Amino acid sequence: MNINTDIAKTYILVDKRQTAVAAIGVLLGMAVYIFMNSLMLALDRSSTAVIFKNNAHIRVYKDDKISKELVSDSKTKYLITNPKVAPKSNTIINPNLVTETILKNKNVTVVTPQVNSSVFYNNGKSQISGMAVGVKPAEANAMYDINSSIVDGNFESLASNPNGIVIGVGISSKMNLAVGNNINITSAKGVNRTFKVIAIFRSNVKALDETKSYINLASAQQLQKEGPLYITDISVNIKNPDEAEAIGEEITQLTGYKAQSWQEANNSIVTGNKMRRIVSGLISYLILLVAGFGIYNILNMTVNQKINDIAILKAMGFKGKDVIRIFVTQALTIGIIGVIGGVILAAILINTLKHIHVGGDIGYFPIEYDFTVFIRGIIFGLIITFFAGYFPARKAARVDPVDIFRR
């Protein structure tokens, strides 16, 4: 063993209590860091998972246009204008071509047309207003994973059932509807039709469960009194949802239609998540930093206590960098002990909480093991302990032995 390491080891073992206190500081900082970040990650994922159950990554639709003045040169003449939404239809023209164009993008995984129609659900005397979404069942399932939120019935049988409807669990309980029952729907265009409930879903978003239903695309077009080319929305999923904004812009440029990213559509949730991430990230780093200060303090104390030893070592020919190595080794050893302990404690915490059922919309406590969170914690833990050791060590390296001997 190198003599510097040997000396560091002796110092660590001689003052076990001090070593333990410093290591526990790192351990707790580390555990809190990993725990908080794992929690945030899981919360983020579960909130985006809820979003993606009801939103495509990108929604392509025809945006309302405000009418423009017919005269462009407004400087020379006085002009009174009253811009209004131009009375154009909000359908996508030639949806098949648009779909094909979008599909050419390598990042796109699923493209499916959609017709949204505002409707009234009627059953006996009760009436609920809501939104019937016309979809191609197989594609819609690929996009929203509707199968996983079905609580009764079978979503896939919608494809073979032109009169079928899949309703939210809220509608089902309010109107007392079970799979196999009939439900009457009136559209905004005044079309009235009876559907048969073939499945019930629970999205964990109460407002949607009480208003939303899925029907076949053709049925939705009929409710709008339109033909098979009537498409209001094209939903697009991509490989990496984080790139939705950039890819959305590409799509807008290619097709001329508005492409809204999920981030834009869920602005408040996304910014809320971002803020939560910033705050919790900051706090978790600060906690690690505080643990670093623990080591820094203890090492400073050690250096002061060992100032005679340092002087003697230097008199015997130890260089400044040897002294730095001794104390940095000591700090890193404390750091490594703390980091290992912290990782174990965090793993235990996560494992325990994962199995606690908190109920409600959430189910099990939202926390996940994530390799990168652990790695990041370990790296930052070690960097911080390195510097917490380096500064006192540098001070020790600058000790002038003669000053000490003359005391």
Next chain:
Amino acid sequence: MPILKTENINKFFHEPNEFQVLKDISFEVRRGELLTLMGKSGCGKSTLLYILSTMDRDYTGNLFIDNQLMNNLSIDELAAIRNEKIGFVFQFHYLLGEFSCLKNVMIPALKLGKYSTEEIEARAYEKLRVLGIEDQALKPASKLSGGQQQRVAIARALINDPLIIMGDEPTGNLDSKNTDIVFNIFRELADEYGQTIIAVTHDDDFAKKSDRIVEMIDGMILK
């Protein structure tokens, strides 16, 4: 051929007030010489020894060790020279208290890395045996008496077979029997191995038996 030579070494302390502690120190020490440095308390013996041992770089004048000029060497180069060529026995501060006596003796040799750990340990035991403290080898150094600690420090100064051994009252805490033992060791090292000893002492008997006495008065060497 001198192993150590100084030319006009002057040193000042500026705090608390300007004060010249060493004045034109010029002298030579032969290889294999056992030299004692004497003088009243406060005349500057320790100060001179710190300069000779290369630890104190804050002086004017020239210092040659083994014909090499020390003045313009870097701190790290000086550290390497101390490790290899100089053994030092301190006046008050002796050992690393939390390490065993054996380890204390071994540390400079482990740092030098010339021998294997086993060889170093054997050599360290041998030095401790000669100084009569072999039985204390595995005790923590802080648990020893002052005289025992001083002998461990002497053993440590010898471990790398340095060219020069400097001692600041190396026998100050020893009884006459142990003082004789240490003197005889120095004598043997000088005569048989050509090592040079520079020892500060207040012990007249010790000084009389040495090859040469250098007297200091008020920061000057008496010719």
